[in-house]
Amino acid sequence: MQTQSEPIEPVRVTVVVGSNREGRFGPVVADWLLTRIADRDDVVAEVVDVAETTLPTTFATDAGARTQLAEITPKLAAADAFVVLTPEYNHSYPAALKNLIDWHYTEWQAKPVAFVSYGGVSGGLRAVEHLRQVFAELHATTVRDTVSFHNASASFDEEGRLRDPAGPDAAVGVMLGQVVWWGRTLREGRAARAYGG
Numbered sequence: 001m002q003t004q005s006e007p008i009e010p011v012r013v014t015v016v017v018g019s020n021r022e023g024r025f026g027p028v029v030a031d032w033l034l035t036r037i038a039d040r041d042d043v044v045a046e047v048v049d050v051a052e053t054t055l056p057t058t059f060a061t062d063a064g065a066r067t068q069l070a071e072i073t074p075k076l077a078a079a080d081a082f083v084v085l086t087p088e089y090n091h092s093y094p095a096a097l098k099n100l101i102d103w104h105y106t107e108w109q110a111k112p113v114a115f116v117s118y119g120g121v122s123g124g125l126r127a128v129e130h131l132r133q134v135f136a137e138l139h140a141t142t143v144r145d146t147v148s149f150h151n152a153s154a155s156f157d158e159e160g161r162l163r164d165p166a167g168p169d170a171a172v173g174v175m176l177g178q179v180v181w182w183g184r185t186l187r188e189g190r191a192a193r194a195y196g197g
């Protein structure tokens with residue numbers, strides 16, 4: 001049991017950037033999120049970007065896949081928590097994100113997964129609800145509060161700054177507060193006893 005005088009290790013959050021279209025908007029939202037995380041001393045971030053991975057779409061055990069996994073998998077395994085950044089494509093999340101998720105199993109287990117979503121009118125909310133079902137199957141717990149950007153490209157200026165930051169800044173504070181609570185709690189739980197999955 002940690003006493004009040006002991007410093008609490010920051011929650012290690014792996015931010016998964018879920019879009020990989022040429023000319024994608026995802027990095028603008030990712031930069032905003034990473035800056036908000038950097039403002040806090042109770043969270044440290046690592047990034048896995050699906051655009052920088054070329055995982056095959058089958059479970060082939062070829063050398064290319066092994067090389068990719070050697071780079072990605074440790075970043076997922078080391079995480080106490082995840083924030084998945086997802087756009088909405090045709091009422092769901094990107095195929096490349098699903099492929100990254102499916103290449104892993106225990107790395108997600110007994111950890112919290114939070115979401116930042118963006119899109120057109122939907123703000124990516126339908127993508128998030130689909131992802132909650134996927135992560136339930138992987139024994140992850142999804143965080144209740146999210147951040148969503150509706151008509152995302154219009155929400156940021158040419159320099160990637162939010163035109164009206166008050167709402168998203170408040171929402172990300174709530175979401176990261178829940179990530180820290182779940183991240184610490186499940187880290188302690190995993191250390192205390194093996195997960196019974």
Ligand SMILES: Cc1cc2nc3c(=O)[nH]c(=O)nc-3n(C[C@H](O)[C@H](O)[C@H](O)COP(=O)(O)O)c2cc1C
Nearest residue numbers: 019021024025026087088089090091119120121122
């Ligand atoms: C193939 C495709 C399907 C889309 N479907 C939806 C949709 O169902 N709902 C929505 O609100 N936005 C939709 N959009 C808008 C995207 O969510 C928006 O352009 C977002 O910026 C895409 O993320 P990205 O630029 O990082 O790839 C779609 C965009 C594309 C390219």
